[in-house]
Amino acid sequence: MQDLHTEQNRQANIEEAIVSGVLSARIRPGTRLSENQLATLFGVSRTLVREAMMRLETRGIVQVSPRRGWFVVEPSAEEAMTVYAARRVIESGLLRGMRGLTDEGRKVLAAHLDEEKAAMAAGDRRRLTCLMGDFHIRIAELHGNPILVEIMRDLTARTILISMLYQSEFHAAQSHRGHCRIFAAMAKGDFVRAAELSIEHLDEVETGLDLTARADPLSDLRLSLSLPADTAPKTSRRSGARKT
Amino acid sequence: MQDLHTEQNRQANIEEAIVSGVLSARIRPGTRLSENQLATLFGVSRTLVREAMMRLETRGIVQVSPRRGWFVVEPSAEEAMTVYAARRVIESGLLRGMRGLTDEGRKVLAAHLDEEKAAMAAGDRRRLTCLMGDFHIRIAELHGNPILVEIMRDLTARTILISMLYQSEFHAAQSHRGHCRIFAAMAKGDFVRAAELSIEHLDEVETGLDLTARADPLSDLRLSLSLPADTAPKTSRRSGARKT
DNA sequence: CTTTTCCTGCTTGTATGCAAGATTTACATA
DNA sequence: TATGTAAATCTTGCATACAAGCAGGAAAAG
Numbered sequence: 320m321q322d323l324h325t326e327q328n329r330q331a332n333i334e335e336a337i338v339s340g341v342l343s344a345r346i347r348p349g350t351r352l353s354e355n356q357l358a359t360l361f362g363v364s365r366t367l368v369r370e371a372m373m374r375l376e377t378r379g380i381v382q383v384s385p386r387r388g389w390f391v392v393e394p395s396a397e398e399a400m401t402v403y404a405a406r407r408v409i410e411s412g413l414l415r416g417m418r419g420l421t422d423e424g425r426k427v428l429a430a431h432l433d434e435e436k437a438a439m440a441a442g443d444r445r446r447l448t449c450l451m452g453d454f455h456i457r458i459a460e461l462h463g464n465p466i467l468v469e470i471m472r473d474l475t476a477r478t479i480l481i482s483m484l485y486q487s488e489f490h491a492a493q494s495h496r497g498h499c500r501i502f503a504a505m506a507k508g509d510f511v512r513a514a515e516l517s518i519e520h521l522d523e524v525e526t527g528l529d530l531t532a533r534a535d536p537l538s539d540l541r542l543s544l545s546l547p548a549d550t551a552p553k554t555s556r557r558s559g560a561r562k563t
Numbered sequence: 564m565q566d567l568h569t570e571q572n573r574q575a576n577i578e579e580a581i582v583s584g585v586l587s588a589r590i591r592p593g594t595r596l597s598e599n600q601l602a603t604l605f606g607v608s609r610t611l612v613r614e615a616m617m618r619l620e621t622r623g624i625v626q627v628s629p630r631r632g633w634f635v636v637e638p639s640a641e642e643a644m645t646v647y648a649a650r651r652v653i654e655s656g657l658l659r660g661m662r663g664l665t666d667e668g669r670k671v672l673a674a675h676l677d678e679e680k681a682a683m684a685a686g687d688r689r690r691l692t693c694l695m696g697d698f699h700i701r702i703a704e705l706h707g708n709p710i711l712v713e714i715m716r717d718l719t720a721r722t723i724l725i726s727m728l729y730q731s732e733f734h735a736a737q738s739h740r741g742h743c744r745i746f747a748a749m750a751k752g753d754f755v756r757a758a759e760l761s762i763e764h765l766d767e768v769e770t771g772l773d774l775t776a777r778a779d780p781l782s783d784l785r786l787s788l789s790l791p792a793d794t795a796p797k798t799s800r801r802s803g804a805r806k807t
Numbered sequence: 808c809t810t811t812t813c814c815t816g817c818t819t820g821t822a823t824g825c826a827a828g829a830t831t832t833a834c835a836t837a
Numbered sequence: 838t839a840t841g842t843a844a845a846t847c848t849t850g851c852a853t854a855c856a857a858g859c860a861g862g863a864a865a866a867g
Binding site for chain 2: 369370373374376377378379401402404405407408409410411412413415416462464465466467470474518
């Protein structure tokens with residue numbers, strides 16, 4: 320996380336630094352990404368920053384508001400559902416298409432689940448968020464298809480942003496149990512069941528979101544001032560949350 | 564294809580012009596894409612061209628060879644198999660997850676299959692290539708998930724490049740029959756069957772490829788000189804499908 | 808005739824400069 | 838005090854300039 324600009328492949332480093340920041344829940348949705356600041360931070364000119372932003376934009380992780388700035392995406396409720404739907408399709412297809420589980424793969428998953436348990440015991444929510452996403456990337460890696468791994472990584476990044484926006488309370492235990500069930504089915508070689516479980520799991524997680532929370536961009540402010548939900552004065556300027 | 568640079572959104576136009584060129588099989592794999600040429604062609608500076616190339620690179624459609632140039636990707640045999648595997652996962656997941664087929668959807672697909680038949684009758688291979696890919700994009704569109712549509716579009720682009728490299732003879736009739744079978748299952752509401760059929764279909768198409776053809780980049784040359792397959796002198800440079 | 812070396816032209820890589828729009832601040836005014 | 842307006846200050850958008858590396862050919866050497 321420190322020597323990310325090692326004079327070599329600097330643009331790719333900017334890109335990956337931001338992705339990893341999102342994947343580890345260190346960068347919040349709506350965060351402003353100033354070209355100038357990133358440029359000085361990485362010791363390069365705006366050009367390289369710009370190119371990294373372009374790439375991240377096609378990956379659905381950042382967004383540009385013309386002449387205003389670059390921002391980490393803040394998925395709407397609708398987009399959130401789209402992301403989960405896409406994940407259901409891909410992950411169930413992934414699991415159902417699996418032939419078998421190697422010993423190596425079994426070890427990797429078991430170790431991962433242990434990590435989840437440890438993080439849960441430690442109550443490290445950020446680490447948990449990260450791990451919960453990683454589980455699904457691991458499965459894609461097990462499948463051995465680099466294209467699907469890339470797709471899953473980007474979808475996971477968006478999922479984490481979604482959970483930061485809409486997840487009021489963290490049902491970590493429930494998610495962990497879901498992962499364990501999927502792993503158990505895989506270990507038994509029952510990939511059809513594993514696929515079904517993955518769909519159920521994603522449904523559970525999606526249901527756990529409060530997708531009405533951010534529908535009103537003033538909700539946090541209103542909440543923190545304990546105002547009623549209905550009286551919406553025409554306060555002109557936008558609150559902190561960006562939206563295109 | 565002509566008024567693609569209408570003074571507005573010029574960078575997106577460059578990107579989409581190239582994607583649509585690939586999707587319609589008008590741009591061959593390995594085609595060189597000179598920043599300067601594209602810049603003058605679209606009446607912009609290299610900067611915008613470059614940004615479009617960056618985006619296309621993350622979409623897996625072009626590739627840069629450092630200080631040598633940008634080229635439309637030439638998927639290796641291994642990459643080709645990866646693309647087909649990814650498509651099997653996504654498309655089967657897509658179909659299996661479908662609830663039902665609207666009358667609208669039924670019409671769209673039926674019309675598409677008619678187009679395929681017409682193109683087959685006319686013997687228009689380029690149009691057929693395009694249509695065969697489009698069928699799968701249509702299915703994704705029917706599912707209504709924009710993320711999956713985007714993914715499928717990019718995978719289809721790569722698939723078309725693959726078929727231009729490795730498809731010695733075009734089993735159009737076979738593919739068409741496959742599409743018809745998938746549609747029939749969907750029309751009956753049997754999406755599980757449709758998913759199975761899509762996997763079979765993709766298997767068939769992949770089997771129809773000659774994935775050893777381009778494994779050796781000199782194969783065409785060797786073949787046309789009727790040299791034995793084994794004596795491989797270390798001639799370095801790529802076979803060079805250049806295009807200006 | 809073959810091999811090596813150098814040189815010229817062409818490619819991308821990166822930084823920088825300027826223009827144009829958006830936002831905020833300052834300020835005059837009712 | 839509230840409010841509308843203008844200027845100052847940010848931001849990105851795009852073009853251009855120059856650096857650096859690769860490729861191919863010409864010329865020199867063997």
